[in-house]
Each structure stands twice: as structure tokens, then as C-alpha cells.
Amino acid sequence: MASRIEPAPGGRGRGRPVGSDSAETRATILRAARTVIVERGYEAATFQAIAARAGFSRPTMHYYFHTKEEIYESLQREAYSVVSDCIAAAKRQDTLLDQLSTFVAAARRLDFSDGSMMRFIVMSRLEQHRHPRLRGSTTAVTEAVAGFYRWMVDDAIRRGEISAHVDADAVANMLFAMFWGMGLFAGFIHGATGVSGIAKQLNTLLRRGLLSAPVDADLAVMGAPAVMPVDPLGGPGYRETPDSSAPVGAIAFGA
Secondary structure, eight states, rough: OOOOOOOOSSOOOOOOOTTTTTHHHHHHHHHHHHHHHHHTTTTTTOOHHHHHHTTHHHHHHHHHOHHHHHHHHHHHHHHHHHHHHHHHHHTTTTHHHHHHHHHHHHHHHHSSSTOOOHHHHHHHHHHHHHHHTTTTOOOOHHHHHHHHHHHHHHHHHHHHOOTTSEEEEHHHHHHHHHHHHHHHIIIIIOOOOGGHHHHHHHHHHHOOOOOOOOOOOHHHTTTTTTEEOTTTTSTTTTTEEOOTTTOOOOOSOOO
């Protein structure tokens, strides 16, 4: 892969726009590239399309980046920096729910005003399965988020918020799936306006549980006792009740 061309110190240099600031121009190119990739996908986000969106000529673009691949790698590093800051903020909290809420709040603060960072993160995850050059690969962002959720679950187990007998991998994967699902919903389906309400409902779900319908109608018809989890993540354990309409216990972390 071609190495990045760094702007020469001092002077305007070949291809550099008159009166421009080097860092500002580079940031403008990256913003344009992020938007084009989100809108069109990696394959259709051509170098020319990015240049047109940024409002620069191809010579100006080549002054900062040789190829689209360089631009994409820079965007990945930028996304990783944002996610790392969010994780660092969350790890300073003492409970799983506080860690979750801090992570989400930090992501919303550090994302750009148009939400393009989260959309890019979600899109780049999809591109790992769609584009031949990226298929089967992973990104630092994906690994960081997966590692954070596993750390968070292990930390909650250590504190007694989650039972030590729980399947930690499954819980971490559930949270991981929620992260990508919420990102997809807010970024591409519904927009960010409804995310706060969803987050509140999710908080309620994790704290106290949500379901109150019968768990297993077949067991009730057969007369067998329904096994109802008071807390599927450990909590006070499981209880048996002949009443199949009894509330399902909290899907909660130590609630």
C-alpha cells in the first residue's frame, strides 16, 4: 500500500490550495470521504467522488493522500481514537449500567454534529462482509468495542452485579449486538431523535425486566411447573411456580 504524502513544512507546495491550512484541508477531505462512503459504500466511493464532495481538485487530493485506501485507513484511525476515548470514560465508572450509559453519552458527545462518525463505524463493519478486499478482516474499532464489553461483563461479575455462573461470552455478545443494532437504527433507519427514548427503555429492561406474559404455554397446558428465571443473568437464581402467568423475572444486572 502506498505511503501517505505528508505536506511539506513551510511554503504552499505543489497542489496545495492557496491560502489553505494544511490540517484544515486534510480534515475537510476526511469529512467528505466519510460522508461519501456512508452514502455510497466503499466500492462506489471513488477518489473523484470524494474530491468533488470536498470541493478540491485531484492534484490537491493527491497532495494529502495517494489513494482511497489511505483515506479509508485514516478514517479508521480517527474512528478508533473516538471510540477509545469513549471506552476510557466508561471505565472510570463503578457499575455496569453507569459504564454503559457513560459509553453511549461519550459517543454522542464526541461524534460529529451530523452523526457521521457512528454511521461510518456501522458502515465499515458492514463493508467487512461485503467488499472483497475487506472481507474477513477486522478493525481496531470492532476489537476495541468487543473487548470493552467483555471487560465490562467480567468487571460486573467480579463486583457481584452478575452471577459468576452466567455465560459471560453470551452476555458480552448480547451487549455487542445491541451496540451495532442501536448504531444501525440511529444512523440509517430512524435517526437520532428517538434514541433517548430507546435508551431509557433499555435501561428499564436491564434494571427491572420487561416481560410479563406467560413463559411457556405448552408447559402450562401439560400441567408441568413453569421454570421462571427471577434473573436470567444470575441474580437470586431460578424458581419453579405452577402459575405460568407469573411475571418473568428481571433481565437485570444485580437489580
